[in-house]
Amino acid sequence: MNRIAHSPHAHAPISISKVMVTVMVALIPATLFGFWLYGWPSINLWAVSLIASIGGEALVVSWQGRTVRPVLMDGSGILTAWLLALSLPPFAPWWIAVLGSLFAVVICKQVFGGLGQNVFNPAMAARVMLLISFPLEMTTWISPVPLGSAHAPSLMESLRITFQSHPIDGMASASLLGHVKTEFTRGIGLDQSLVGYYAPWHSLAGDRAGSLGETAAVLLLLGGLYLIARRIITWHAPVAMLLGVAIPALLFNLINSNHYAGPLYHLLSGGVMLGAFFIVTDPVTSPNTTAGQLIFGFGCGLLTWIIRTWGGYPEGVAFAVMLMNAATPIIDYYVKPRIYGRDRKGVALPVGKES
Amino acid sequence: MKLFKLRGGVHPESRKELAADRAIRVLPMPEYLYVPLLQHVGAPAQPNVNVGDKVLKGQLIGASQGVISAPVHAPTSGHIVAVGDYPAAHPSGLTAPTITIKADGEDRWLDTEAVSDPFVLSPDQISARVAAAGIVGLGGATFPSAVKLNLSRKNNVHTLIINGGECEPYITCDDRLMRERAAEIVEGVRLIRYAVGAEVVMVGIEDNKPAALAAMTLAAKNTEVKVIAVPAMYPMGWDKQMIKALTGREVPADGRTADIGVLVHNVATAFAVRDAVRFGRPLVSRLVTVSGGSVIEPANLEVPIGTLVENLFQFCGGFRNKPARMVLGGPMMGIQLASAAVPIVKGSSGVLALTDSEIGNVQPSPCIRCSSCVRACPVGLLPLDMAAHIRAGDSSAAVTLGLKDCVACGCCSFVCPSHIPLVHYFNFAKGELMEQERVKLKQESTKKLAEMRNERIARIERERVEAAAKRKAAREARERAAKEAAAKVVTETA
Ligand code: SF4
Numbered sequence: 151m152n153r154i155a156h157s158p159h160a161h162a163p164i165s166i167s168k169v170m171v172t173v174m175v176a177l178i179p180a181t182l183f184g185f186w187l188y189g190w191p192s193i194n195l196w197a198v199s200l201i202a203s204i205g206g207e208a209l210v211v212s213w214q215g216r217t218v219r220p221v222l223m224d225g226s227g228i229l230t231a232w233l234l235a236l237s238l239p240p241f242a243p244w245w246i247a248v249l250g251s252l253f254a255v256v257i258c259k260q261v262f263g264g265l266g267q268n269v270f271n272p273a274m275a276a277r278v279m280l281l282i283s284f285p286l287e288m289t290t291w292i293s294p295v296p297l298g299s300a301h302a303p304s305l306m307e308s309l310r311i312t313f314q315s316h317p318i319d320g321m322a323s324a325s326l327l328g329h330v331k332t333e334f335t336r337g338i339g340l341d342q343s344l345v346g347y348y349a350p351w352h353s354l355a356g357d358r359a360g361s362l363g364e365t366a367a368v369l370l371l372l373g374g375l376y377l378i379a380r381r382i383i384t385w386h387a388p389v390a391m392l393l394g395v396a397i398p399a400l401l402f403n404l405i406n407s408n409h410y411a412g413p414l415y416h417l418l419s420g421g422v423m424l425g426a427f428f429i430v431t432d433p434v435t436s437p438n439t440t441a442g443q444l445i446f447g448f449g450c451g452l453l454t455w456i457i458r459t460w461g462g463y464p465e466g467v468a469f470a471v472m473l474m475n476a477a478t479p480i481i482d483y484y485v486k487p488r489i490y491g492r493d494r495k496g497v498a499l500p501v502g503k504e505s
Numbered sequence: 506m507k508l509f510k511l512r513g514g515v516h517p518e519s520r521k522e523l524a525a526d527r528a529i530r531v532l533p534m535p536e537y538l539y540v541p542l543l544q545h546v547g548a549p550a551q552p553n554v555n556v557g558d559k560v561l562k563g564q565l566i567g568a569s570q571g572v573i574s575a576p577v578h579a580p581t582s583g584h585i586v587a588v589g590d591y592p593a594a595h596p597s598g599l600t601a602p603t604i605t606i607k608a609d610g611e612d613r614w615l616d617t618e619a620v621s622d623p624f625v626l627s628p629d630q631i632s633a634r635v636a637a638a639g640i641v642g643l644g645g646a647t648f649p650s651a652v653k654l655n656l657s658r659k660n661n662v663h664t665l666i667i668n669g670g671e672c673e674p675y676i677t678c679d680d681r682l683m684r685e686r687a688a689e690i691v692e693g694v695r696l697i698r699y700a701v702g703a704e705v706v707m708v709g710i711e712d713n714k715p716a717a718l719a720a721m722t723l724a725a726k727n728t729e730v731k732v733i734a735v736p737a738m739y740p741m742g743w744d745k746q747m748i749k750a751l752t753g754r755e756v757p758a759d760g761r762t763a764d765i766g767v768l769v770h771n772v773a774t775a776f777a778v779r780d781a782v783r784f785g786r787p788l789v790s791r792l793v794t795v796s797g798g799s800v801i802e803p804a805n806l807e808v809p810i811g812t813l814v815e816n817l818f819q820f821c822g823g824f825r826n827k828p829a830r831m832v833l834g835g836p837m838m839g840i841q842l843a844s845a846a847v848p849i850v851k852g853s854s855g856v857l858a859l860t861d862s863e864i865g866n867v868q869p870s871p872c873i874r875c876s877s878c879v880r881a882c883p884v885g886l887l888p889l890d891m892a893a894h895i896r897a898g899d900s901s902a903a904v905t906l907g908l909k910d911c912v913a914c915g916c917c918s919f920v921c922p923s924h925i926p927l928v929h930y931f932n933f934a935k936g937e938l939m940e941q942e943r944v945k946l947k948q949e950s951t952k953k954l955a956e957m958r959n960e961r962i963a964r965i966e967r968e969r970v971e972a973a974a975k976r977k978a979a980r981e982a983r984e985r986a987a988k989e990a991a992a993k994v995v996t997e998t999a
Pocket residue numbers: 871872873874875876877878879888889917920921922923924925927
């Protein structure tokens with residue numbers, strides 16, 4: 151019998167893989183900039199992450215007896231690995247990337263039931279797992295060594311760094327957030343700890359230690375704006391997250407500027423830009439409604455700031471996102487759109503003659 | 506004028522350019538016309554002709570039945586060759602009661618009663634003429650127009666909105682009508698306004714039809730009719746959306762537009778009203794857009810009701826390639842046609858022959874919870890959650906989420922990057938609910954019948970017992986009397 155086709159008989163020119171590819175395109179400038187800044191080891195790490203994710207996903211899916219091709223073709227696993235790679239220390243050893251990628255796509259995604267079923271953002275969950283399990287490797291940052299500069303490792307050296315955990319002598323450095331936190335515990339206030347270490351312009355140019363994604367904050371911002379322009383994401387969650395970081399930072403900075411860093415410092419450091427435009431906009435693990443997304447984004451920002459300011463870790467984006475992921479079903483339960491002809495509670499508007 | 510903000514909606518590629526610049530042409534009268542008796546919301550018309558009867562164009566062939574119904578008329582002169590079932594425009598090719606007419610080629614009108622100044626008629630007379638003409642909502646809703654007029658007058662409607670939205674892609678028949686027959690539409694609008702006594706009259710036209718806007722504005726000059734440009738978006742032509750855009754008010758759920766003092770009619774309906782009131786002519790033809798990537802020469806045609814869809818395609822030069830899908834109506838809400846041998850009815854605004862790439866059919870993948878569907882839904886529903894519940898076999902949970910408010914506009918399916926057939930799920934669940942309600946009703950009536958039967962049995966039993974008791978009492982009385990009489994005899998003899 152002729153299968154009955156239901157309306158609509160037209161479709162927007164969009165598909166999951168198109169969405170994922172567009173997001174990857176938005177990541178390219180920041181990624182390339184990171185590659186240039188940190189040279190071959192960062193490229194190795196990125197490649198290892200992607201390969202591990204593709205291989206791991208293919209294996210699990212075929213074990214489950216499902217067709218591998220469509221799962222890989224949707225591009226979501228690759229994107230997850232890419233985002234994870236951007237949040238790793240660029241000189242981290244290969245197995246960090248492999249473990250992280252496998253954890254993200256296998257444990258966080260496929261075990262939960264595949265695309266669309268996971269509760270936690272896979273990239274952030276993997277980062278948290280790595281940070282807790284391998285604190286040393288996950289906090290060994292280096293100062294940028296742009297390709298072509300004197301200290302830049304050659305391709306051969308880079309292979310040793312990535313695959314043999316070759317010690318990185320003389321280049322280790324603390325990330326900005328880590329530095330401030332350490333200095334702070336030593337009783338040194340911001341007025342001194344930031345001297346010679348931080349100028350907003352440096353953050354913009356990426357001229358300091360950090361993950362690939364951290365150093366290219368501005369390019370990530372541009373990538374995010376591109377996604378908004380292409381209607382892949384909406385502005386709500388990103389702006390809410392930036393405000394969630396900036397508002398408390400501003401207030402506390404006004405109260406005690408030696409104790410609390412200002413909004414610009416917070417916005418341009420760590421994973422805030424990556425988080426705001428590429429993580430809290432993850433469709434699967436964020437709320438469904440615009441209002442819900444505002445709450446979610448703001449919560450992510452606020453928690454990030456709280457963890458950075460009072461928590462034990464210098465950076466809090468991943469933790470904050472996971473906490474808010476857990477709250478997403480609750481947000482979705484309570485925040486629903488108002489239905490046409492009904493009030494917020496779903497009761498029909500009065501059938502009065504005139505109001 | 507200030508327009509009000511709307512929720513959701515999508516911007517499908519309009520593809521109206523295929524037919525928009527093609528002037529209205531009259532389709533040559535086909536040899537056979539198949540006029541279904543149910544072309545409207547409500548009870549089907551009752552045939553009042555027999556096989557072999559000769560009919561004139563405009564002659565009543567099916568009379569209105571009940572409160573919500575509409576009559577049907579012969580679209581041309583000829584004679585009746587069949588009264589019975591014929592395949593209807595339905596995705597699975599179901600049949601429906603239909604009157605078949607063989608045209609005699611003369612196309613001779615019945616003598617109709619024209620009036621030189623329709624504004625001397627009373628509102629009641631106007632409504633009666635609209636009812637007699639069998640006019641129904643030509644935008645696709647096909648609700649009997651006269652019923653709406655009467656309802657509006659009863660509810661003291663103050664605002665008349667004429668819907669020139671035509672937001673479905675491809676469809677351009679209202680656009681052409683407004684460009685070519687603006688003065689007639691405006692007269693129809695003024696007649697409707699007069700009939701219901703509305704104070705404000707607004708014609709909302711999407712701003713992607715500048716020529717129609719200009720023609721209508723010109724025709725409405727120096728009248729009480731205000732022509733307003735509304736932003737082009739789908740579903741602007743959904744009457745409740747148009748009301749919201751123009752008045753800022755929402756029709757209460759479970760309510761009618763009249764509840765907030767608004768009456769909405771489509772531009773083509775207004776045109777038909779003018780024909781009916783001024784010339785006494787019933788609705789026997791309508792404008793249909795023939796379009797789609799497979800059609801050689803898209804067109805806007807004036808088509809007699811009952812013409813087979815295949816005649817329209819033939820007239821347009823046939824197909825350039827085998828269409829992947831034929832659709833009656835627009836691509837967003839139209840229905841798939843299993844065959845082109847089904848008749849055009851009063852509510853058919855277009856017939857499309859679409860190619861594969863136009864349909865954009867792709868295998869569905871899992872929901873990524875991207876909430877595109879939530880943003881797109883003009884009603885404010887959560888399509889992804891409703892579909893998930895329905896897939897899990899829990900339609901009642903979908904109802905709690907508002908399934909019954911879903912208007913099947915298709916915005917959610919249209920934007921879903923996973924190509925999930927959301928509307929399909931909703932239609933399925935709605936069908937299931939209807940079935941459940943039907944079963945419940947049936948159970949209730951069975952229960953009632955059983956109760957009545959029990960009651961009847963009980964009553965018979967009661968009556969039997971009572972009768973027996975009565976008989977017994979009578980017998981005893983008789984015996985007592987006999988005894989007493991005997992005793993009397995005894996005493997007397999003693
Ligand atoms: S648009 Fe499709 S994929 Fe996105 S949330 Fe809705 S149903 Fe899921």
